[in-house]
Amino acid sequence: MDNKTLSRDGTPIAHHRTGQGPVVVLVSGAMSTGATTAPLAAALSGRFSTVVYDRRGRGASGDTAPYAVEREVEDLAALIEAEGGEAALYGVSSGGALALRAAAAGLPVRQVAVYEPPYAVGEDGAQERAAYTRDLTAALARDRRGDAVELFLRLTGLAPEMIANARQSPMWAGMEAIAPTLAHDDAVMGGGPVPRELLASVPVPVLAVAGGASPGWLRVVAQQVAQLVPQGTYRTLEGQTHAVEPEVLAPVLAEFFAGA
Template sequence: MEKKTLSRDGTPLAYERFGQGPAVVLVSGAMSTSATVVPLAAALSDRFDVCVYDRRGRGESGDTAPYAVDREVEDLAALVDVMGGEASLYGISSGGALVLEAVASGLPVGRVAVYEVPYVMSEDASKERTEYTASLTEALRGGRRGDAVELFLRLTGLAEEMIQGARQSPMWAGMEALAPSLAYDDAVLGAGSVPRARLASIAVPVLSVSGGASPTWMSEAARAVADAIPQGTYRLLEDQTHRVDPHALAPVLAEFFT
């Protein structure tokens, strides 16, 4: 990406814009760069001015220690400024949690959509998240980036043989490069459960979407997000998983953002 802007703390953020129309900023999830949401940006570009960006510590964007969720909120504010001072927001997975926190913090936006924010919905899942956080912190502190990636893939439910296969693949180096940002996504998700009191303060319309082929708890979490927000709406996309097809999602977002 050729364009860059500076966040409040001086961190350079790489971004790209597609199309013309009302402004929309897309936010990616864990273990990803802006490239993961470019297909969605392309699908929306016939009706919107869409911005994608590399979150701090990823891709062509910089990073500034120490990390704090507030810094990522400031990053998003910098991108909204680039788009003219107000935009609608979309975030997938932990990127959705960042979007929700930014809006709850008072970022001026039009409408907000999120896809399958992975809030935990059971005591067992909450315990697993707590153990993951501790193990992830230990692995990253020890410089064991590969182990950190393994922990994340295991948390997502990927089979052990697939994890070991991934370690032998050409993509592994890129995944290790993104490993430190796993701590950022973990921080964005907080305790892991749906932050109902925080979400109740959001005063703009929010669309929370899940896929019909995803695990049941993801749909439960998506519905809980919508229920917690005064102007929240829930939508189920049939046959979709956590890797949602941008061509299935784009018409839903376009209708909501218009």
């Protein structure tokens, strides 16, 4: 990351800007850094100034204790101020939930686009998320970072044999390094269910996108988000999964951010 901006509590937030045009800040999801959204930033940079950043506790950014979701909203406020004072936001997965929180908090945001924010669906989904929060809290309290990562991977639906293979892979150490931030994302999700009151207070246009090849509940959630915000639009990207391809997503985002 080329630059660091101090958030309100003094935490340094690392970020990188590329391209020219209206500013778009890309917000990554769980177990990821700004590098995760860099390919999408490159795909948008022909028409927009795209900003990728390491959320607090990840990559080159700091992580001042105690954590609160409000601190991550302040991180976005500091980035937007540093990059010109106004921006559109794109958030993937739990990063989408954070982007929506930032807009609802009154940050100078023009538009918000989200890809598959993983709010819980139904009573079963709420119970599963509550159990995850309980077990994650216990694992991190004992500094059992590998167990925390495994809990998250199980929540995403990854098969046990794939998790076992992941534990033996070179990437596992990096995942354990940022495992404490899983608690950050869990807090951002607010307990799981779709936050109806919060969404109703989002004052800007929102585009909610889901992949046609993703689990059906993720499409249901994205549709609910589009319905609950005052100015919402829903799009399905056929053939796409939760790991959406940047070259497929970028034209859809560009059309929305250009105001078409």
